[in-house]
Structure formats: structure tokens, C-alpha cells
Amino acid sequence: MAEPRYQRRKEQRPQEITDAAYEVFAEKGYASARVDEVARRAGVSKGLLYVYFRTKEELFKAVIRSVVIRRVDALLLAVEETDLSSEEFMRGPLLEFMRRVPGSPVAIVIRLLIAEGQRHPDLVDYYWDNVVSKGLGAISRFVGRGVERGEFRDTAVTELPQLVLAPVMLSVVWRILFAKRELDTDKLIETQIDMILAYIKA
Amino acid sequence: MAEPRYQRRKEQRPQEITDAAYEVFAEKGYASARVDEVARRAGVSKGLLYVYFRTKEELFKAVIRSVVIRRVDALLLAVEETDLSSEEFMRGPLLEFMRRVPGSPVAIVIRLLIAEGQRHPDLVDYYWDNVVSKGLGAISRFVGRGVERGEFRDTAVTELPQLVLAPVMLSVVWRILFAKRELDTDKLIETQIDMILAYIKA
DNA sequence: TCTCTTAATGACTCGTAGGTCAGTAAGTAT
DNA sequence: ATACTTACTGACCTACGAGTCATTAAGAGA
Known part of the structure; x- marks a missing residue:
């Protein structure tokens, strides 16, 4: 009867993570932003974040692009x-x-x-x-x-x-x-x- | 007959160090600047740098002030x-x-x-x-x-x-x-x- | 209901860089 | 010359955070 510990949401994850990353980068700047915190705010483990983004730098670039594109x-x-x-x-x-x-x-x-x-x-x-x-x-x-x-x-x-x-x-x-x-x-x-x-x- | 390994220059050190720090901060930004490199460029050991500046942050502030004041x-x-x-x-x-x-x-x-x-x-x-x-x-x-x-x-x-x-x-x-x-x-x-x-x- | 794939976890490693301090030698006073 | 002070060194310590991977469990398919 316990709720599942997580849901699988392959499609939405990248967007959720870049949204959280945008927040953290905006508050802290790149260097002081912690990948752990991005993951936490995205409601996701750090390991999963690294499934979707190879490095912190890639994540950063994805954030810039997603803001610009919109x-x-x-x-x-x-x-x-x-x-x-x-x-x-x-x-x-x-x-x-x-x-x-x-x-x-x-x-x-x-x-x-x-x-x-x-x-x-x-x-x-x-x-x-x-x-x-x-x-x-x-x-x-x-x-x-x-x-x-x-x-x-x-x-x-x-x-x-x-x-x-x-x-x-x-x-x-x-x-x-x-x-x-x-x-x-x-x-x-x-x-x-x-x-x-x-x-x-x- | 060997030259002395260093000269004592208590008065000039702080200025020499902030000058070097300005260079490094200018090139790298605060977070990516390395205290070791500042010391190296100032021709000084890291230990001495920490005699004159309590932390990297203090050093940063000193740099900003020295540029502004001039x-x-x-x-x-x-x-x-x-x-x-x-x-x-x-x-x-x-x-x-x-x-x-x-x-x-x-x-x-x-x-x-x-x-x-x-x-x-x-x-x-x-x-x-x-x-x-x-x-x-x-x-x-x-x-x-x-x-x-x-x-x-x-x-x-x-x-x-x-x-x-x-x-x-x-x-x-x-x-x-x-x-x-x-x-x-x-x-x-x-x-x-x-x-x-x-x-x-x- | 049982199996199989893979999305997802989180404890771990390992390099790095800020900061310390016991020791050394430059320069000064006697 | 000798003793003494202190500017200066650099090997070391330690915290921290990016990135890894063995393991777990969600949920689809038969």
C-alpha cells in the first residue's frame, strides 16, 4: 500500500532539471551552484541528473539555450x-x-x-x-x-x-x-x- | 656566495600581491582564480599571502578597493x-x-x-x-x-x-x-x- | 502473476584548492 | 661575531563537491 518512491517520467525529466538548474544558477552563479541542489530541487537523484546531462557544464549550456530559445x-x-x-x-x-x-x-x-x-x-x-x-x-x-x-x-x-x-x-x-x-x-x-x-x- | 632566496619587503608586499591578484581575477574571475597562482605571480609563497590577507575573499575585496581608489x-x-x-x-x-x-x-x-x-x-x-x-x-x-x-x-x-x-x-x-x-x-x-x-x- | 527492461537511487571515490604551521633564513641590534 | 626577531617558505591537512556505479524497484508485456 506504500506509495511508489518515484515515478518514471523519462520525457519530462530534462525540462524539470533545467528549470531547477535555472533557479539555482540564477541564485548562486555557475561556480557556486551545487549539482546536488539542482537535483534536490528537481526532485531527482544526482545520479539521474547525470543520465540526462553528461557534466555540470553541459547542464549550464542547456539552461542558457532553453531560456534563449523560448x-x-x-x-x-x-x-x-x-x-x-x-x-x-x-x-x-x-x-x-x-x-x-x-x-x-x-x-x-x-x-x-x-x-x-x-x-x-x-x-x-x-x-x-x-x-x-x-x-x-x-x-x-x-x-x-x-x-x-x-x-x-x-x-x-x-x-x-x-x-x-x-x-x-x-x-x-x-x-x-x-x-x-x-x-x-x-x-x-x-x-x-x-x-x-x-x-x-x- | 649564493644569492639570498628572498628579500624582506614588508611594506611592498600587499601592493605586489593585490596587483598579481588583479591580473588573475581579471583573467579567471573570482571562483576560478587560484590563490596559489596569485602567490606565484606575486613571487611569494602562499603562506605569506595568508599573512597579509586572511582569506581569498579579503584579497578580492582589497583588489576591488585598490582599483577603485586609484x-x-x-x-x-x-x-x-x-x-x-x-x-x-x-x-x-x-x-x-x-x-x-x-x-x-x-x-x-x-x-x-x-x-x-x-x-x-x-x-x-x-x-x-x-x-x-x-x-x-x-x-x-x-x-x-x-x-x-x-x-x-x-x-x-x-x-x-x-x-x-x-x-x-x-x-x-x-x-x-x-x-x-x-x-x-x-x-x-x-x-x-x-x-x-x-x-x-x- | 511472473519476467524483463531500464529509470532511478544514493553511498562511494578521488581530485582539487583553501587554509595551516613547524621550520628556515634574512636582516638587525649589541 | 653572536644572539635574536620575524618575514617568509612549502609540505601538509582537510573539506567539499563533481562525477561513478552497483543495486533497486517502477511499470510494461506476455
């Missing part, structure tokens, strides 16, 4: 398919997206990459290919389109899409380091968009 | 004492200072803090008090002075000095992660100053 392409698609004017799009969907980043798992991933990136160059490449490169490219093409349409002047912003993201980056770092100290990240990001638009509008 | 107050003083117009100052000394940051040890310190800050809150406080708070305060007062003089309009920039530093932050992170990929950080920072000035000039 939310990248939505915005990129929106950029290509919108029928808003360039200014409306920047003040609407793009602004909204940028606002969300500092509070999202992406911020955690950025922290982990900054801390560990040096020793995981292939991870950095992966992140570059799937997030940064795509994102910057989309913004760049988007601004370029505004120029073609005569909405925008041709300025340095076209080849420096990083300008748009700069306050997002600062907000991410701010939250990581200075969570206690207040900073109106929404207003920061919005003002940047304001400034850029004032600067490039034809 | 170069903070110069700019702040310049802000208070300049007789340039606000615009001239922003395009001159301030721009020059911001350009230097991404390639300086400050960038390394930021990386270490992002990675390890969670477990060293007192270090973050220290950095806040001695660098961030002072720096932001100076920029804020400086912009405020421009407003008083009638050079600038009163905009969100006055209470969001972070806007000025946003591209510096992005440049720092960019260098940490994407050193290979080119980014004209000078132009990025300069364009931001351009944009801000266009935005706030009366």
Missing part, C-alpha cells in the same frame, strides 16, 4: 510584419519589449554570460547568433526602412543599433547590482526612444 | 572646477573620460562585481558610495547647472544621469562578451552625447 523570434517577426509607421512601432511594441527585458530571465542569462562567458566561448557564440546578432540586425533594418520611407534622416543610428539598446543594458546591470537603489528603468528607456526619434526624424 | 576623484574635481561651457565640457573632458572606461580596469571591476556582487553586498555598497553615487551625482549637478545658466532645457535627463552613461555600460559589457566582434565604442558614446545635447539644448 523568447526570441516573436519580436523579430513583429518587426518584419508590422504595418505601423516606424515611429509608432518604436513607441509601441519595441518600447514595450525593451521594458520587459530587465525583469525577465534574459537579464539572468546576461549575468551568467558576463560571469562565465570567458570559459564558454561556444555559448557566447550561440547567444550571439541567436539573440544579439538577430536583434541588432532587426533594429538596424527597421531604422533603415524608416530612412528609405523618408521618415528618418540617415544618421549614425542606422549602423549603431546598440544605441537603442544601451539603456536596456544599463538597466539590466543596474538591477543585478543595485536592486535596492531605485531607478525608473521604464522612464530611462522611454526617454532614450524619445531622444533618438527627435534626433533622427526627418 | 582613479575616481579626478573627473569629479574637473566637473566642479571647469570654466568651460556645459556643452564644451560634455564634448571635451567628459567625453574623453567616458571613452576611456571600457578599456580600463574599471571595466574589469564591473565584470567581477556583476559576477560576484550577490555574495559581497558590502563590496557593492562600497562601489556604490565611492564610484557610482559620486559619478551620477556629479553628472546630475552638472546638467542642473546648465539648466540654471539657461544653456539647457529642463528635461528628464536632469534626474536620469544614467542616460549619459548608458552607452558606456553597453560598451563595457560588449568588450567583456564580444571582444571579437567589432563595435566602434567611441562613436557610440560620442553619438549619445550628440543626441543628448540636441535634445536638451535650450
